[in-house]
Amino acid sequence: MIFVIFKFSNEKYWLVFSEDIVAFINNFVKKIKIMQLVKTGLCAFGMSGKIFHAPFLKEHSGFFLSAIVERNKEESKEKYSDATIYRSVEEMLQNADIELVVVNTPVQTHFEYTKMALEAGKNVIVEKPFTVNVSEAEELVKLAEEKGLFLSVYQNRRFDRDYLQVQKIINEGKLGNIKEMEIRFDRFRTEASGKAHKENPDATGSGSLHDLGSHLIDQATQYFGLPEKLFADVFSMKGKDFANDYFEIILYYKNDVRVRLKSSVFTKEAHYAYAVHGDKGSFLQERSDDQENELAAGAIPEYGKDWVEPLQETDGILNFLNENKQTERILTSSESGNYMNYYQQIYEFIVFGYALPSPAGEIVRNMKIIDAAVESSKEGKVVYL
Structure with a gap:
């Protein structure tokens, strides 16, 4: 009342x-x-554009997808007929009436296109892993600050159901003081994908460390912050003709906390994606978020609605000592994640001044970890951050 x-x-x-x-x-x-429309331009219409960005920009009532770069095709016309097609990022920046640019091109071009957009006076969302190294990331953060523009890194895995469930369990305190955690992102992809920007060993920023590692590192830093030091093993299981497709990183935190990040493309049988161990119990969580597959199958991420298919079974195990020092073992089910929440937070930042999701200055620490992991693996030593 x-x-x-x-x-x-x-x-x-x-x-x-x-x-x-x-x-x-x-x-x-x-x-x-909400009648304030944010005119947005998309730098590419490949897999990420079709799945992770265009559907959300179309369905959210606060955005207007007015420009899309397609170098040779016009595939976007079928679903996004209101958007003008441009043949290059340069052409779009010169001609399109937009205030927000989504840089969703290969990582090797992130620095160039993000800098170009900022210098053109545009706010920018750039896909993970931000850039190929920390020096490029720091330069872009400085440029955005000088221009008075916002720069956000698209860390969509923060909105996965499994990640959110782990965060919830940790925050509840049932595990006590966390001592150890392992986060994995495994696949079974033993053949070449044909994507040179991801698999060419001579392309800076290619490989699993920058690709999947950027997700795992971001989640670790969201849970625990920046570690004191790390040790990493990064190499290619498929051979020297391919960029790294395997990594294992040990993050050393204060109070003797250890976090292990691991990924392999030779994992036919899935592990638990998250294993968290504390002085009162353990929690195991499957990688159960299916938003990417649902979007690829044509799901419409309707704004303001729970568009994700509900989970039909349990996806986690919680084993802990309760207040009476008795063991409780509970099968858990995670609640739905929603990538629309990223764009909702972007909109709330623009219109209401709320917190910017995954600001670039924050993601610089992730880039420091990636650079340190490369150095650690190459030199075979622990690297201090």
């Missing part, structure tokens, strides 16, 4: 607003503000 007092003819009167009326007023104000 909200109570309002006002005076009329020297008499005091009370007005009482119910919670329903207050909610109606709040929603009405939001609807007025």
Whole structure:
């Protein structure tokens, strides 16, 4: 309830607003503000553009996808007919009336295109792993600050159901003081994919460490922050003609906490993606988020609705000592994740000034870990951060 007092003819009167009326007023104000459309340009219309960006920009009522770069084709016309097609990022930046640019091109071009967009006065969302090294990342952060523009890195795995479930279990405190954690992202892909920017060993930034490692490193730093030091083993199981497709990184934290990050393309039988061990119990979590597959199959991520298919079975095991020092073993089910929440947070930052999701300055620490892992593996030593 909200109570309002006002005076009329020297008499005091009370007005009482119910919670329903207050909610109606709040929603009405939001609807007025949501008419501010953020004109957005997409730098590529490959897999990431089709799955991770264009559908959300179309369905969110606060964005207008007005420009798409397609160098040779016009595939976007079928679903995004309102967007103008440009043949290069340069052409789009010179001609399109946009205020936000999504840099979703191969990582080797992230620095060039992000810098180009910032210098053109555009806010930028750039896909992980941000850049190929920390020096490029720091230069872009500095440029964005000088220009008074925002720069966010698209860390969509923060909105996966499994990651969020682990975060929830840790925050509940049932595991006590965390002592050890392992995060894995395994695949069974023993053949070449044909994507040179990911598999060419001579291409800086190619390989699993920059690709999948950027997710695992981001999650570790979200859980525990920047480690004191690390040791890494990074190499190619498929051979010297391929970029790294295997890595194992040990992160050393204060209070003797250890976090292990691991990925392999020769894993036919899946491991638990997350294993968390504390002084009161353990939690095992499967990698169960299926948003990418649902989007690839044509799911529409409707704004304001739970568009993700509900989980049909349990995907985690919680084993801990309760307050009576008795063992409880619980099979858990994670709640749905939603990549739309990333774009909702971007919109709330633009319109309401709320916190920017995964700001580039924060992701610089992830790049420091990637660079340190490369050095550690090459030199066979522990690297301090």
